[in-house]
Amino acid sequence: MLYPIRFLKSSKGISIIGIIIFVAFLVGVLNVYTYLNPGFELSKYSVVRLFKSKIDEQRKADLLLIKQAVDKYRLENDDYPAPKGWCGRIVSVLHPEAKTALFDYFERGSIPQDPGFKGTQKDYFYRHVDRNTYILLAVLEDVPANTPTYNFEGCHDWPGDGVYNYRIIGGE
Numbered sequence: 001m002l003y004p005i006r007f008l009k010s011s012k013g014i015s016i017i018g019i020i021i022f023v024a025f026l027v028g029v030l031n032v033y034t035y036l037n038p039g040f041e042l043s044k045y046s047v048v049r050l051f052k053s054k055i056d057e058q059r060k061a062d063l064l065l066i067k068q069a070v071d072k073y074r075l076e077n078d079d080y081p082a083p084k085g086w087c088g089r090i091v092s093v094l095h096p097e098a099k100t101a102l103f104d105y106f107e108r109g110s111i112p113q114d115p116g117f118k119g120t121q122k123d124y125f126y127r128h129v130d131r132n133t134y135i136l137l138a139v140l141e142d143v144p145a146n147t148p149t150y151n152f153e154g155c156h157d158w159p160g161d162g163v164y165n166y167r168i169i170g171g172e
Contacts, residue, residue: 052142055115056166059124059138062112063168066090066124066136069105070170080128080171087127088156090136091119095156098126114138121159127152133171137164 034040073081081101088095090102091113103109114123117139125137137150143165151161 049142056140056142058115059140059166062114063124063136063138063166065106065112066102066126067168067170069102069111070126070134070136072105073101074171079131080134082126082128084128084130086156087152087154087158088125089121089123090126091123092157098128116141121157122163125155125164127155133169136168136170138166139164140166 070080082097086095086097088098090098091111092099099111102111106112112124113119117123122139127135127137129135135150140147147165149162150164150167152158
C-alpha cells in the first residue's frame with residue numbers, strides 16, 4: 001500500500017512535486033467551496049487586501065488625531081483653522097492655512113499625512129464649512145463598490161469628483 005506521507009516526502013524532506021500536488025489540491029477545494037457558497041469571495045482573504053485594510057485603519061486613526069487637534073484649536077481660538085469656507089489638503093505647500101494653524105498641536109509639527117498618498121492630490125483634506133462645522137476627508141482603498149464619494153467645488157488642490165470616500169464631520 002502506498003501511503004500519502006511517503007508520496008509527499010523524498011528521502012531529504014518534502015519534494016517539489018509534493019508541494020505542487022498539495023497546492024493543486026488546495027486550489028481545487030477552494031474552488032469547490034466557492035462554487036457551493038456563492039457569497040464566499042476568496043479575494044477578501046488575500047494578502048493585498050489585508051495590507052490595504054491595515055493602511056485604511058491607519059488613515060482612520062490619522063483623521064481622528066487631526067480631528068482632536070482641530071477641536072483643541074477651536075477651544076483655544078473660538079473658531080476652526082483657516083477662514084470660513086476654506087478647503088484644501090491639510091498639508092499643502094501652496095495653501096498652508098490649515099497646516100500653519102495645526103502645526104503646534106502635533107509633536108514636532110508632524111501633522112499626519114496619508115501613508116499611501118502622502119504629498120499627492122489624494123492626501124488628507126480639510127474643509128471649514130462654517131463656524132460650527134468642518135469636514136475631514138480621506139481616500140480608503142478597501143471599500144465596497146457602492147461606497148459614496150464626497151465632492152466640493154472651488155477648493156484648493158481639489159483632485160476631482162469621486163476621489164474621497166471617507167469623511168468625518170466635526171463640530172456638529
